[in-house]
Amino acid sequence: MNLAKWAWDEANVGRVVQLLDLHRPRPGRPDLRNFEWFYLDRLCHSELLTLKGHSSVAFSPDGKRLASASADQTVKLWDAQPRSQESTPDAKTR
16 A cells, blocks of 8 residues: 555556555455555545535545535435445534
8 A cells, every 4th residue: 555655646546546456355355455445546536426515524444434514514424335325314413
């Protein structure tokens, strides 16, 4: 992941994607990717998801879910894998 981060810092997105692909799990093998892999993958594919009106975002440690918050104090929970909204909690957070 250090090489991928260095490639990102050098604005070499193609190399980052190439290095990340080396760590994709093979069929029948355990998935050993962690936060760094998912973080760099999202940086390389930031065009895939734009949350209009939500200015704060936090990913779960496994990179599979995220929470977004807006200025009107609403929070939305998202399944980051298929990029769809999971739920909107009833209570507003402060």
